Amino acid sequence: VDEGNRSDCPSFEELMRLMDGELSGERRREVRDHLERCPRCRSILATQERMEASWRESYRPPPESRFRRMRQRILERNGDSSGSRLLRFGLPVAAALVAALVGLRIFMPGFGSLLGTVDSPSTTAARQAEQAMDARRRSAEEPDRAPGQPSDTCAATDQTRSEQGAAEMEEVVPEEQIDGAVASPVEEAREPASEESAEPGARPEGSGEQVGREDRDAAAAGGGAGGYGVTAETAQPVAGEEAAGYAGVSGEAVSEEEPAPRESLSAPDDELDLVTDVAGLASAEGQLQEDDSTAVAREGSSADGMAASRSPAQESEMVLELAFDSSGTVSADRETMLDSLAPGWRDSLDGLHADTTLAMTLQRLLELLQVR
Amino acid sequence: MSAAADTPEERELIERARRGDRDAFGEIVKMYQNRVFRLARRMSRSDDDAWDITQDAFIRAMDAMERFDPQYRFFTWMYRIVVNLAINKTEKRKRRGEVRFVEDYDGDGCQVVEDRALERAAAEELAEAVKRAVGRLSPPLRSVFVLRVDQGLSYSEISETLDIAMGTVMSRLSRAREAVRESVSGLLGPESAREGG
Numbered sequence: 001v002d003e004g005n006r007s008d009c010p011s012f013e014e015l016m017r018l019m020d021g022e023l024s025g026e027r028r029r030e031v032r033d034h035l036e037r038c039p040r041c042r043s044i045l046a047t048q049e050r051m052e053a054s055w056r057e058s059y060r061p062p063p064e065s066r067f068r069r070m071r072q073r074i075l076e077r078n079g080d081s082s083g084s085r086l087l088r089f090g091l092p093v094a095a096a097l098v099a100a101l102v103g104l105r106i107f108m109p110g111f112g113s114l115l116g117t118v119d120s121p122s123t124t125a126a127r128q129a130e131q132a133m134d135a136r137r138r139s140a141e142e143p144d145r146a147p148g149q150p151s152d153t154c155a156a157t158d159q160t161r162s163e164q165g166a167a168e169m170e171e172v173v174p175e176e177q178i179d180g181a182v183a184s185p186v187e188e189a190r191e192p193a194s195e196e197s198a199e200p201g202a203r204p205e206g207s208g209e210q211v212g213r214e215d216r217d218a219a220a221a222g223g224g225a226g227g228y229g230v231t232a233e234t235a236q237p238v239a240g241e242e243a244a245g246y247a248g249v250s251g252e253a254v255s256e257e258e259p260a261p262r263e264s265l266s267a268p269d270d271e272l273d274l275v276t277d278v279a280g281l282a283s284a285e286g287q288l289q290e291d292d293s294t295a296v297a298r299e300g301s302s303a304d305g306m307a308a309s310r311s312p313a314q315e316s317e318m319v320l321e322l323a324f325d326s327s328g329t330v331s332a333d334r335e336t337m338l339d340s341l342a343p344g345w346r347d348s349l350d351g352l353h354a355d356t357t358l359a360m361t362l363q364r365l366l367e368l369l370q371v372r
Numbered sequence: 373m374s375a376a377a378d379t380p381e382e383r384e385l386i387e388r389a390r391r392g393d394r395d396a397f398g399e400i401v402k403m404y405q406n407r408v409f410r411l412a413r414r415m416s417r418s419d420d421d422a423w424d425i426t427q428d429a430f431i432r433a434m435d436a437m438e439r440f441d442p443q444y445r446f447f448t449w450m451y452r453i454v455v456n457l458a459i460n461k462t463e464k465r466k467r468r469g470e471v472r473f474v475e476d477y478d479g480d481g482c483q484v485v486e487d488r489a490l491e492r493a494a495a496e497e498l499a500e501a502v503k504r505a506v507g508r509l510s511p512p513l514r515s516v517f518v519l520r521v522d523q524g525l526s527y528s529e530i531s532e533t534l535d536i537a538m539g540t541v542m543s544r545l546s547r548a549r550e551a552v553r554e555s556v557s558g559l560l561g562p563e564s565a566r567e568g569g
Contacts, residue, residue, distance in 0.1 A: 011546075012546060012549070012550060013542060013543070013545075013546035016545065016546055016549055017542065020520065020526075020527070022526070022527050022542075047490040047553075048549065048553065050490070050495075050498065051490060051498055051502050051552070051553070051556060052502070052521045054495040054496070054498040054499040054502065055498070055499045055502035055503060055506070055521070055522070056521060056522055057495075057499070058495075058496070058499035058500075058503070059410060059413075059414075059522070061406055061409070061410065062409065062419070066423070067402075067405045067406075067409070070401075070405070070423065070426065070427050070430075071398055071401050071402065071405070073427065074398075074401060074427060074430050074431055074434065075394055075397070075398050075401075077431060077434075
């Protein structure tokens with residue numbers, strides 16, 4: 001119940017529960033009666049409904065064609081979606097990338113360490129990228145942040161954050177717990193907050209792995225529900241979103257400037273065919289060297305005739321050039337290639353290199369992509 | 373928009389998909405793609421992110437279908453995957469300094485923004501302001517807000533989806549709404565009036 005001279009007004013939460021049809025019993029009747037005589041509460045309710053409706057109705061669905069292409073990609077996969085797929089399929093991906101050199105600008109070796117000696121504005125960017133990736137790799141290798149780490153209590157998570165720093169938190173939801181495995185939530189509706197009293201372990205658990213949820217000690221909770229007598233909250237399915245870790249309003253949000261639409265997952269069919277073909281080359285027989293030769297042979301027909309005579313050893317020292325425009329994106333054909341071969345590549349590269357050209361060896365590029 | 377419970381047809385498809393029937397899973401994707409994408413879009417900052425999340429979510433679901441227990445509702449499981457992926461992506465962007473958001477809203481429910489601008493603003497203007505305000509919410513608040521306000525899930529369904537207690541749903545939703553209200557009021561103009569009581 002609100003304070004001050006409006007002590008008889010229901011709380012904002014109660015008004016919202018009424019609006020959502022989630023207030024029942026006697027209290028529902030009382031709040032409705034109150035609304036009849038309180039223009040202020042009616043106004044709050046009306047403006048809230050209007051705001052939410054305008055946002056809800058502003059949604060514009062994408063065209064079916066994009067879904068169709070997405071379905072095709074999903075169903076054509078080999079059935080592995082974990083973040084470590086690149087490691088497990090390193091060889092095919094490596095071979096595919098080699099094959100995909102067709103169309104990429106290739107420099108002849110002879111510079112020693114490529115990143116350190118290529119005389120290009122991209123050198124600094126490449127080094128920065130490497131440093132960033134190395135930092136991520138180091139943090140990923142931290143045993144204390146193993147994926148199996150339970151989704152901590154709010155307090156524990158906050159402590160973890162303060163100790164390790166948010167920048168070192170590799171995953172909010174441990175990678176292997178994203179899908180929750182078998183742990184679909186229980187069907188039965190839970191009791192209102194006033195009755196749950198948040199006893200640790202009191203709620204029934206789904207079988208198998210839960211997506212990062214464990215009932216927690218009441219002392220760890222931080223976001224009580226005010227008038228509903230909630231004394232504690234169970235932990236969020238992801239670590240560290242609740243309570244002290246989010247205490248206080250900090251900073252202002254940045255403007256949500258959306259980048260120009262990209263066809264990252266819905267490249268034109270002709271591009272997809274090209275990538276599929278490249279991937280097919282890569283996986284055929286699993287012979288990297290053979291694929292390298294194929295790639296080189298193909299490349300030989302390009303303007304850079306030098307490539308035709310390269311040996312596999314020379315291939316490993318080739319420098320690839322990925323040009324990032326002012327918005328930090330690479331060209332559409334490179335995107336399509338990378339999307340197809342390594343859907344998570346953006347997490348490793350994207351956004352790091354606006355207005356730069358990244359030049360590095362194929363081997364190094366693969367290492368960067370594997371960071372994820 | 374509201375996610376209904378699994379129908380018998382859905383259950384049959386799910387069962388076939390669990391046995392490795394890809395066509396059945398394709399039908400499931402068709403059935404859920406709009407809802408899943410919409411949720412992903414509301415949870416993320418761009419269409420690109422939403423497509424990444426949507427595709428990844430379906431792939432993960434496909435890979436884990438065999439282990440899915442059909443006694444539970446499929447959509448809550450699917451939604452949970454989406455929300456978790458969206459949160460991870462948001463956190464990654466946050467660590468890179470690409471986004472910032474209100475980490476939590478400390479409103480106590482006793483002060484509610486009342487603003488004439490909320491009544492007078494055009495629907496498009498309101499929608500844009502709410503969109504920006506939602507983008508400022510921390511992932512825990514945003515997920516609850518989106519699941520309720522945009523997806524139309526009941527509190528119980530949100531509780532299932534996020535695997536959090538009902539009380540947590542209610543408190544987060546209320547805080548999210550207060551935060552959005554305050555944000556929108558600030559975005560609409562100078563007429564904001566945060567009144568006590």
